[in-house]
Amino acid sequence: AQSVTQPDIHITVSEGASLELRCNYSYGATPYLFWYVQSPGQGLQLLLKYFSGDTLVQGIKGFEAEFKRSQSSFNLRKPSVHWSDAAEYFCAVGSRRSGNTPLVFGKGTRLSVIA
């Protein structure tokens, strides 16, 4: 069965500092990989996704993520965090075998940004 682990429940960074949010997955093959962001009181917005090809993917709001097959990881990064990035971040995996299966989500990492 697919599973997603986000080891960090809560991370606090200073505005302007770099950010890396960790995500590890368990899956029999290479899955589809996603990062979503949820601002307080909002639904989920897709930041970026990996299907195939270049293992470094660019997303919205200056985020990027790198797929590392050998480590079963898909860590999210941003070189300079803005106060508006404070939110909950979810990593998710999807099956390549069937396009009709839902995504499996990690428990999320809450990002706080301090001045």
Added chain:
Amino acid sequence: SAVISQKPSRDICQRGTSLTIQCQVDSQVTMMFWYRQQPGQSLTLIATANQGSEATYESGFVIDKFPISRPNLTFSTLTVSNMSPEDSSIYLCSAKREGNTGELFFGEGSRLTVL
């Protein structure tokens, strides 16, 4: 991307009552799913809403408690029946387009508080 509208966006309900959440997608999608997000938690899949037939429920969720309808490709409802305070959650409608890319679009969610 698909635009998903959910209503109500929030509600306060009395114990023992039922509430129906509506989800409307702006274009035809192949799959629709309902997720629950309990306070401070990640997303848990409740069921897959199947057009014109009974929903497919995940372990721990039953039709009597969470009846779901999907009369056409763009509309679905989730009812939370005989509510208790433990049902206080955000309920999220999501959808997937044609194609095996796996990406899910989400509504803004319906935040239910049961007193």
